[in-house]
Amino acid sequence: MATAGAGSVYDALPPPSAFTPGRRDLLALSGLDGRIAVWDSRGGGLRKEYVPSAHLSATCTCLAWAPSRGGQESHQKKKRKSESAVKDEQYDLLTIGTATGTILLYSIVRGELQSKLVGGHDSRVNCIRWHQDNGCLYSCSEDKHIIEWNTQTCKVKCKWKADNSSVSCMCISPDGKMLLSAGRTIKLWDLETKNVTRQFTGHSSAVTSLIFLRPPGESHSSSDTTGLYFLSGALHDRLISVWQVRTEKKATSAVLSFTLSDSPVAVDLAPSNGKDEPLKLAVVSRDGQLHLFKHVLNGNYKKPVAPTSTVQIATSGNDESSTPKPVPILSAAFYPDGESMLLYYGSTMQPVIEQVAFQTDEPHICLVRDTHKSAPVKRDTAVTKVKTPVVKSSGTNVLVPGIPGHSAALSAASRSAQSDRKRKPNDKEATIEERLGAMAVDVEPPKVQSKGRLPQTDNFSVLLAQGLESSDPHILNKVFQTKNDTLIRKTVAQIPLYSVLPLVHELTKRLQGHPSSAILMVRWMKSVLINHASYLSTLPDLVPQLGSLYQLLEARVKTMQKMSRLNGKLYLLISQVRPSGSKVLKANQDAKVVYEEESSDEEAGEDEQDNNSDDNWEEEEEEEEDDGEAETSGESSEEDMNVDKVNGDSDGDSGDESE
Incomplete structure (x- = not known):
């Protein structure tokens, strides 16, 4: 089971959760208030609840269960323990990574903090993984380092720099000889030499899920890496990539990818029972959907593989006014049989854990559930060991309600006045101002942000x-x-x-x-x-x-070429009409040089005749009217008419100008 931690990079993801390996008996949840609850997935309600002393400053960022201790204990015991106690002993230690770099080991059987790993990381712990064979603990952090812890002495066994940026996720190979770490790139480390064997590049954001897998039918204890694969999922990436770990041929890209509706939150694989059985993969995306895949790993695939089924949960709209609402799935895990699954949905305060067997391969499955009726209410069975500190009465400060976050102490006079609750008949009641003065509360009104100022x-x-x-x-x-x-x-x-x-x-x-x-x-x-x-x-x-x-x-790009041509033509026209840097002459400026062309005598005579005709225009017009009325004939009158016809154009133009 691979889950993502909480932090500044993982704000969009739900709080961390972890099912116990194997039988999936317990579910550990980290609430938003800093509490860590352990729920019984069989319907037993809340088993344990742990509240760290510094839960507000050191919030939980990742969870992991320690390996089972059932085989290590002696079978010669005087008292027989109950079945629930045996289950708790099988998975006793719950490992908690915090935002301050401290790692806590909480015992489920004792109900108390067993040990604390301090001094390794100076920043948020992103992922924790246990070694199945030697019992060592590996952790990665925002400080770019990976630490190998000795849980017996609670000291750092080995520490090395794994990346130039934060290390977001880790995974240990089934044979326990290799470790995968994800920072800017995915690196394969040799745990014995602490050297990088291979690097994989394919995600543009922080990797939140890493898990090894082998094709069905192959032994997990084999040291041959030819048939070894691993899955990777990243934040803001809607794909699960499958990589093949090869020592002979080094591939540069993923051999397969599974498509999702949103970025992955939880990834789990079903145990393989036979060689011919396809790979079964369950992925919970951030939008609350469960994607189930069945695929046979055989060669490279260029196209992403779509899910076989997509599971959603919705509420039942019984009333006409109420409509069905989606209920997000927060995590999921396969049972050992590989056929049924555990679904965790609801909230961290009242989670709903349900076992569902999907017997169909329909592409879309919607489960109608009533979360109010199915939510467990057995919180009284929780056993929380909280020790109340013993404080002497002298020198203590009593806090009073008032302004949120205010921690001012009451003065001695106010404490003595409140201790005597019975007021005498002649005493006057204190005013609000006197009460505020006794509590030493600053009554100055808060500063109001200016209206014109933009938000941050x-x-x-x-x-x-x-x-x-x-x-x-x-x-x-x-x-x-x-x-x-x-x-x-x-x-x-x-x-x-x-x-x-x-x-x-x-x-x-x-x-x-x-x-x-x-x-x-x-x-x-x-x-x-x-x-x-x-x-x-x-x-x-x-x-x-x-x-x-x-x-x-496309429309803007097509018109861009035409507009650029028009701009060029207009620029040429404007530059020719008014060159750059030239000055425009004023209209009232006098010409410095006048050139006159010499004219012939005939042109001079015509000019004089035109001038004479222009001067005597009115007299000739009156004579023409008199001649028309008298109807006289003569050579002199014909000559005058011919002259008028010749000069008709010039007379008309001059007449227009006169008008």
Whole structure:
């Protein structure tokens, strides 16, 4: 069983959980309040509950069960123990990794902390694995190191740097000679020499699941690595990759990949019973679905393998007003028979653990459950050993309720006044101001944030997720108005994955709007593609969902060439009409040089005749009217008419000018 821890990188994942190997009798859960509960998966309710003394500062980041101790104990005992006690002894120690680097060993039988491993890691512990043979404990942390612990002496046996960044996950081979670690790359280590044998590269985010597997029918104790495989799953990656560990031929890519609906949370393999039996894999994704795979490992496969069945859980909508709601599956594990499974769903406070046998290979299976009726309520059987410290009365401070987080102590006068609860008839009741003064509470009102100030980066991501979920244009406009590239990049990086596609759709819609807003939307779209390219590339239906964005980009690219040509032509025209650097002459400027062409005598005579005709225009017009009325004939009148016809054009132009 492979589970992911909790931390800054794994905020999107549920709290860590771990089933006991083999019979799957117990389930260890880490709650959000720091409590660690051990539940009986057979329906026995809560078995143990442990509250660390520093549970608020050293929260649980990973859980792991120590190897079974049933075979190590002596069979000669005076008292016969109950069946439940025998089960607890088989898996006694629960290993707890914390955010401060400390590793705790909690005994289920005794109900108390057995030992503490301190001084190895100075940062959050991401993964813990036990060696099946020598009883050593291996841990990896954010401090880039892997530590081999001696659990008998609680000291560091060996410590080495495993990567240039944090080491997120580990896994030990079935023969106990090799160890897989995942940081920026997946490395295969020789536990004896602490040298790297091989490296695997294929994930762009933190690896959260590593598990070895062999094809059915092969012995797990064999030292031959030709038929040895391992599975890897990463955060924000919707694939489970299968790698082959080969010493002769070193492959550079995964031989097979299983497709999921979301990033993996828990991975488990069914035990193989025969050589001809296919591999059975169960993966719980972050969206609460269980994916079941049945596949025969035989060669490389280019296309990802789809799940055989997808299991979901929903509530029953009995009333007309109530609608069925999905119930997320938090973890799952195979039973030793390989046919039935244990499903863990609900919450960490009241988990529901159910055994289900899937006899069908339908692609989609929906289980209708009522979580309120099936949730266990047997919390009275919990045995928690909490010792109340004995404190002397002198020098103690009494805390009072008031402002959240306030730890001011009562003065001696106020304590003596409260001790005497019976008030005398003549005494006056103290005012609120006097009571606050006695409690030493600062009554100054808190500072109100200015309205014009924008929220910080972490609030921007929350606002953006809320605006996308509620489709509120006011919130979205407030967020999209920012022009700070750093703020845009951090906001996009912090939004949850389920908000990436709605953000892309919203940006596509806004890119089709006003050009001024489109300039800002391009910055957001660029940041989305840079930060979430690995997630978007794993979506099977990404192409139809981004159809409108593709059409928009193609239309803009087609018009770009025409617009560039038009821009070039206009630039040439403007540069020829008004060259760059030239000054325009003013209209009232006088010419410095005038050139006149010499004219012949005939042209001069015509000019004089035209001038005369222009001067006597009005007189000639009156004479023509008199001649028309008198109807006289003569050579002189004909000559005058001919002159008028010759000069008709010039007369008409001059007449127009006069008008």
